[in-house]
Amino acid sequence: MIKFGVVGTNWITEAFIQAAKENPDFSLTAVYSRTEDRAREFAEKYGATSVFTDVKEMALSQEIDAVYIASPTSFHARQAITFLEQGKHVLCEKPIASNKQELQAMILAAKQHNVLLMEALKSTLVPNFQVISENLHKISKVRSYFASYCQYSSRYDAYKDGNVLNAFKPEFSNGAIMDIGIYCIYPLVVLFGAPESIQATGIRLESGVDGKGSIIMKYKDMDAVVMFSKISHSSLPAEIQGEDGNIIIQNINPPEKVEIHYRNGDIEELTQSQEYPPMFYEAKEFIELIKASQVESTTNSLANSLLVMEILDEARKQMGIEFPADRNPIVTL
Missing domain, CATH: 3.40.50.720 (NAD(P)-binding Rossmann-like Domain)
Incomplete structure (x- = not known):
């Protein structure tokens, strides 16, 4: 034990x-x-x-x-x-x-x-992430990575009413990129390593943290775009685009339904059973x-x-x- x-x-x-x-x-x-x-x-x-x-x-x-x-x-x-x-x-x-x-x-x-x-x-440790890594070669050379995690914070209404809770306080090193943007960035790094350059933009709230933002990252043969927000909501899936197909990932945190959509129209189901909580x-x-x-x-x-x-x-x-x-x-x- x-x-x-x-x-x-x-x-x-x-x-x-x-x-x-x-x-x-x-x-x-x-x-x-x-x-x-x-x-x-x-x-x-x-x-x-x-x-x-x-x-x-x-x-x-x-x-x-x-x-x-x-x-x-x-x-x-x-x-x-x-x-x-x-x-x-x-x-x-x-x-x-x-x-x-x-x-x-x-x-x-x-x-x-x-x-x-x-x-x-x-x-990055659940079965549905591991299956992405194991099957990445099937879509040939990767050209694009896209991930979005935009979730309206349950604490944002209080913020708008003048009650700044911990989630929006810079003294606790919080904000959209730290709290949820990392869920888009960490899988990218595990799969593809360090980008050559990054370009970031965001909305800075009066408390001093970011409410939302996006980053474009350049790699040698591909690019990556991530979007994150605590002041708006999105249901977009994540996607990895290759020359022979694309991997569609329902929810980046944690990955749930995973499919390969091949260029010829075929679809391969990759979703793994996740018996336990993430x-x-x-x-x-x-x-x-x-x-x-x-x-x-x-x-x-x-x-x-x-x-x-x-x-x-x-x-x-x-x-x-x-x-x-x-x-x-x-x-x-």
């Missing part, structure tokens, strides 16, 4: 626990929250035996082997480094950090202490890596996370989006 602690007691932590407990090697033993009452309430609900209100104290505990971090993005780096320095494996919710410099500090700590650090980006597969990957004494995923690799973070940083720069975390860099070890 891998003994897990969780940092954060929000809905995404609950979703992770519900999915991860389907794995027989997962055991929830500890919960962190800023208040002891909330930590105890959450721990009792999910059967954890230890509660913490201090991250450093939790990192020193022998009650955990690994931790899942689902706090606001601006807290990820410092919290992760605290656990990594104590030899704890870290699965950190996307985006893994506020910027590239923070991620570099996290990677340094992981390497110095020989522990696993992985970004919890579920959509977050099960990221927990499975993480646990299997720990059991195999591996310190890096080959899919959600540190190199891929760095490339994604470089794209996020450059896109934010072009859109005029700056976080307090950009002005207060973490001092590396």
Whole structure:
């Protein structure tokens, strides 16, 4: 059994626990929250035996082997480094950090202490993403990648009424590109690597984060277009266009129905049965890596996370989006 602690007691932590407990090697033993009452309430609900209100104290505990971090993005780096320095494996919710410099500090700590650090980006680990990768050759040379994730935020109405919740606060390193644009960008990087150039545009809200945006990325023989929004909605599928056909992906997060539409009119169904909730597969990957004494995923690799973070940083720069975390860099070890 891998003994897990969780940092954060929000809905995404609950979703992770519900999915991860389907794995027989997962055991929830500890919960962190800023208040002891909330930590105890959450721990009792999910059967954890230890509660913490201090991250450093939790990192020193022998009650955990690994931790899942689902706090606001601006807290990820410092919290992760605290656990990594104590030899704890870290699965950190996307985006893994506020910027590239923070991620570099996290990677340094992981390497110095020989522990696993992985970004919890579920959509690249589900069966329907794997089948895309395995069948990409069937459409011949790829010429275009398109992905859209536009989802009207449940918190945007409050924002318009003058109540700025965390999802729209730059001090938490939030915004459309960080919260949901990453779901379009990470699969692109896993499949095709780093672009040669990017051109980004977006709508900057008065709070200082982006409400929506789009990025055009140039590769040697192809281009990529991604669109993301928290202030409008879209139902467009994602598409990878090749010279002999195109792969249609219903929902980029996570990929659901997947088909190849060949140029001659034939359609091949690729959709895989996904028996478990999407977050099960990221927990499975993480646990299997720990059991195999591996310190890096080959899919959600540190190199891929760095490339994604470089794209996020450059896109934010072009859109005029700056976080307090950009002005207060973490001092590396």
